[in-house]
Amino acid sequence: MNEFVETLLDLPWQVGDPKPAYDVVIIGAGGHGLATAYYLATRHGITNVCVLDSNFIGSGNSGRNTTIIRSNYGIPESVAFYQHSLEMYQRLEDETGCWIMHSQKGQIWLAHSVSTARTEQTRALMNQAMGAKTDYIGPKEIKDLCPQIDLSGGGRYPVHGASYHHEGATARHDRVVWAYAQGALRAGVHVHQHTPVTGLLMDGDRVTGVQTSKGNISAGTVISAVGGNVTTVANWAGVRLPIRTHALQAFVTNAHAQEFAPIVSSNDLVFYVSQTPRGQMLIGAEYDRFASYRQATSFAYLQACSKKSITMFPFLSKLRIMRSWTGICDVSTDFSPIMGDTGVPGFMISTGWGTWGFKAIPAGGEQLAQLVATGSAPLIEPFGLDRFAKEAAMADPSSAGTR
Amino acid sequence: MLWVECPNCGSRPFEEYRYGNVFPVTPDTITDADARNVDYAWMQDNIAGVTLERWFHESGCRRWFTAKRDTTSDEFLPLDD
DSSP, X not given: OOHHHHHHHTSOOOOSOOOSEEEEEEEOOSHHHHHHHHHHHHXXXXXXXXEEOSSSTXXXXXXXXXXXXXXXXXXXXXXXXXHHHHHHHXXXXXXXXXXXXXXXXXXXXXXXXXHHHHHHHHHHHHHHHTTOOXXXXXXXXXXXXXXXXXXTGGGTSOOOEEEEETTOEEOOHHHHHHHHHHHXXXXXXXXXXXXXXXXXXXXXXXEEEEEETTEEEEEEEEEEOOSTTHXXXXXXTTOOOOEEXXXXXXXXXXXXXXXXXXXXXXXXXXXXXXXXXXXXXXXXXXXXXXXXOOOOOOHHHHHHHHHHHHHHOGGGGGSOEEEEEEEEEEEETTSSOEEEEOSSTTEEEEEOOTTTOGGGHXXXXXXXXXXXXXXXXXXXXXXXXXXXXXXXXXXXXOOTTTO | OOEEEETTTEEEEGGGEEEEEEOOOOOTTOOOHHHHHXXXXXXXXXXXXXXXXXXXXXXXXXXXXXEEEEXXXXXXXXXXX
16 A cells, blocks of 8 residues: 555545535535535635545546646636636645645647747737736747757648747646545545435425435535536536537557656647656647547547657657546537536536646636635636626637647 | 448548537527527537437548437447438
8 A cells, every 4th residue: 555545544534324414515526526625614614515426536537637737828817717726736735735746847839830820929928918927939949948849840840939838737636636635524524435416406496405326415505516427417407508528538658768848739730748757758639529428549549649749759659658548528618617606596517627627626616615605706707607698708719629 | 440321431430520510409498589599509418328410521422411329339320210
């Protein structure tokens, strides 16, 4: 047994069934669900909280991402929100006392054409205006930061320049989930794993609790922090969501003995590369174009993504693919998250995390907890579900996975 | 590898096709005209199971066709009715 597992043994685990009633019930024990519970308990003193999961802690998309933390988004509201989250990540080890393997690497976003160079320049200016540290850099600086790059892009994708996001970072995904799980458990939150929610309890228009495999639980507020299967939960409450579920694949190679310092993304080729603490090269790209609930990796994806990454980094051709994984993502139709009220009393939601949810875990949890506790969270106000009816959709073109 | 039946070209590899989304269906329970527009423009049924969709045979005959697919297995089913 390793040291990390030993720290989990003395946690106040709940045995037996959940209580019949809680102030807040959160569906989904992933990063967002647990972070919300953690901040409800530690910042607002709301400890009569239960987090339910159909599987084990962090078994969904929290365990199936590429662990990148960045705030270089394309619209002001998003930059402000993700920058807050990025700063919370920088302090998370001090706050929770758990080592999340946070490592600041810097992110390079390559431009291979005049039009994408302009996009990256716009991104840098927009980020600076909203307090995120992003600069536009030229090919020489890119080569200094990342000597492995082929600036000619195999002759087809020459590098014109890039936006460089100084505070881009990575953290170990399951450590983050467990940091919040530990903190929440110690603060008195109940976490029940392997307890699928099978329906919602309704009183007229109001959601009053959940039906689970271990009986009914009534709740003052029910929060859905479900990933790809969120539409099922929302349907129980009669809420229509602008969410389509897509599979997102990624893979790691065997360990590369040399350091690969930054995170590198390409706007035209649509892929990103970084190095894990074990030395493996982690490669990902956009989500599958068609909607699917199937968590399957495809050979076509591995082939296409390998080809793209080798174009820019010829050394990758010597490595072998070790492991691949697929998450099913709740992709919103305007590519921005959806947080807060649903229009149904007693039912709140945190969804639309698509391929950008991991970096938002601290701020998403903190703001949603604040909204539950105080009724107001200005930072996430623009991200409400009501934005579609108000013609205020938050179309954000700036995630590597969404173009 | 997944093979998909094109009505014109027969069975071809999945990668030749492009997804064209499901037929948007706005529930009858939404009666307000503005609300129906919002639903049509943004909301998704996002069915986990059998859906009726449009697909485009991009690297083949370049024609659109209707297909029945199970989104939990990505299996294409015969259009019997």
